[in-house]
Amino acid sequence: MKKLFKTFEMKLVLFTFFIGSLFIYLYHIENSIKNYSLYKKGINDLKFINLYLDNFLEKQDKFVNFDEIVKNTKEFNRIIDDILSSEIKTEFSHIVYIELAEAHGLFSEKLEYIERYKSLQASNLSSIYFIYDLNQYFNKSKLSNEDKVLINQTLFILMQSFININDNKKLLAKNLEGIHK
Amino acid sequence: MFLKKIFLFNFFTLTLFASSIEPIPVNLEYNYDKAILGKKLFFDKRLSKDNSISCASCHDLTKGGDDGLKFSVGIDGKLGDINAPTVLNSVFNFRQFWDGRAKDLAEQAKGPIENPIEMGHDFSKLLKVLKASSYEKSFKAIYEDGITKENLVDAIAEFEKTLITPNSAFDKYLRGDENAISTFEKEGFELFKNKGCISCHNGVNIGGNLYSKFGMLIDVDSKNLGKYNVTKNELDKYYFKVPTLRNISLTAPYFHDGRYNDLKEAVKTMALVQLGRPVTDLEIEKIVAFLKTLNGELKIIE
Numbered sequence: 001m002k003k004l005f006k007t008f009e010m011k012l013v014l015f016t017f018f019i020g021s022l023f024i025y026l027y028h029i030e031n032s033i034k035n036y037s038l039y040k041k042g043i044n045d046l047k048f049i050n051l052y053l054d055n056f057l058e059k060q061d062k063f064v065n066f067d068e069i070v071k072n073t074k075e076f077n078r079i080i081d082d083i084l085s086s087e088i089k090t091e092f093s094h095i096v097y098i099e100l101a102e103a104h105g106l107f108s109e110k111l112e113y114i115e116r117y118k119s120l121q122a123s124n125l126s127s128i129y130f131i132y133d134l135n136q137y138f139n140k141s142k143l144s145n146e147d148k149v150l151i152n153q154t155l156f157i158l159m160q161s162f163i164n165i166n167d168n169k170k171l172l173a174k175n176l177e178g179i180h181k
Numbered sequence: 182m183f184l185k186k187i188f189l190f191n192f193f194t195l196t197l198f199a200s201s202i203e204p205i206p207v208n209l210e211y212n213y214d215k216a217i218l219g220k221k222l223f224f225d226k227r228l229s230k231d232n233s234i235s236c237a238s239c240h241d242l243t244k245g246g247d248d249g250l251k252f253s254v255g256i257d258g259k260l261g262d263i264n265a266p267t268v269l270n271s272v273f274n275f276r277q278f279w280d281g282r283a284k285d286l287a288e289q290a291k292g293p294i295e296n297p298i299e300m301g302h303d304f305s306k307l308l309k310v311l312k313a314s315s316y317e318k319s320f321k322a323i324y325e326d327g328i329t330k331e332n333l334v335d336a337i338a339e340f341e342k343t344l345i346t347p348n349s350a351f352d353k354y355l356r357g358d359e360n361a362i363s364t365f366e367k368e369g370f371e372l373f374k375n376k377g378c379i380s381c382h383n384g385v386n387i388g389g390n391l392y393s394k395f396g397m398l399i400d401v402d403s404k405n406l407g408k409y410n411v412t413k414n415e416l417d418k419y420y421f422k423v424p425t426l427r428n429i430s431l432t433a434p435y436f437h438d439g440r441y442n443d444l445k446e447a448v449k450t451m452a453l454v455q456l457g458r459p460v461t462d463l464e465i466e467k468i469v470a471f472l473k474t475l476n477g478e479l480k481i482i483e
Binding site for chain 2: 040064065066067069070074115116118119122123125126127128129130133
């Protein structure tokens, strides 16, 4: 047996086995690092997209091409789906996976909110013209000057509220009551 | 006076961003082999239970990508209850179907095949039929796992990606060719922006990127409840995906219930019930003239 281990062939086999194992180990490490970079990039991208979407939700008075929003929401979904369906659970930890799954759930809620916001924003922007037409109509009507001023003031408050200058809901409600009377 | 200033500020904001209609790209990346396979499936009547209906039956590519009917007819002459939307440029839509229930083209393609009033098939049976045909070899050449439900809709979706209509007169105008559309049509575009249509119809598909309530200001008596059918949320009642206006003059009848055949009627109704703004006959003529400039060129892959 001793003789066998001493043979050159046996040494070669052992050496090859050692090198092979080392190679597999390093390959595994390399892959993990590569995946780590991918996950890290993916999660960073998610953060950026989220910031972009938050920014959009603050632009009440700006006309926005919704294609950009769609592109970003789809990209968010794609990235998070990719990460969740990867080996992240086994390669890193259950905790990271669970946190991402929670983020996914929260994003679904946010997406619903974004869709509703898009619809409202579009109709709000369209209403600018409607309010202008309405004001013109009342100005030309045979209403008393007092009523005309009240309507004009009410529409003015609406516009102010729309562009975030002044959100005076109480006065708006009071004026609307006055107009109704 | 201040009201006027605020209005002008808003008006300026809208006008400034109103150039947010983008031309359709001349080419989109797609997988040629998958798209060719998808094309074959798109025109194959075996996808329906009684071999009578193909995707192309309701989405006639020579007629604007829909069937020109109020409601489509499925197997055994069964009548649907919603107007078939155009398949052209549908790749640009943020969701598919009027109520947005499918997230993408592949998910959409699953719907009609198993819908009992459309193609009425069963995927398990359909896959057996296809596996016993020349499709087996074609699928194997592209997909490792051959014919599966997912691969079937993936191929159809890939073909649908190619159904874009670039080079419309309006797209040429957007790219800088001032003479691509007439003065009358340009006035129509100005009205389109100034009346507020652009708030919902923007982006590359001039629509298809948000939901909007049908009958925002005036009730329009819609039997279909739109997105509510999917979410069961009261807030979603009568919300539909805003349709594309690309090739709109070819896709009558209009709206989800195909209530109007005349584009002028559709424009008039939209201005009134969505924007609360009556429009004159001349203004309608101009807007319709502009809408006709949105018809592009379709190249079906060979």
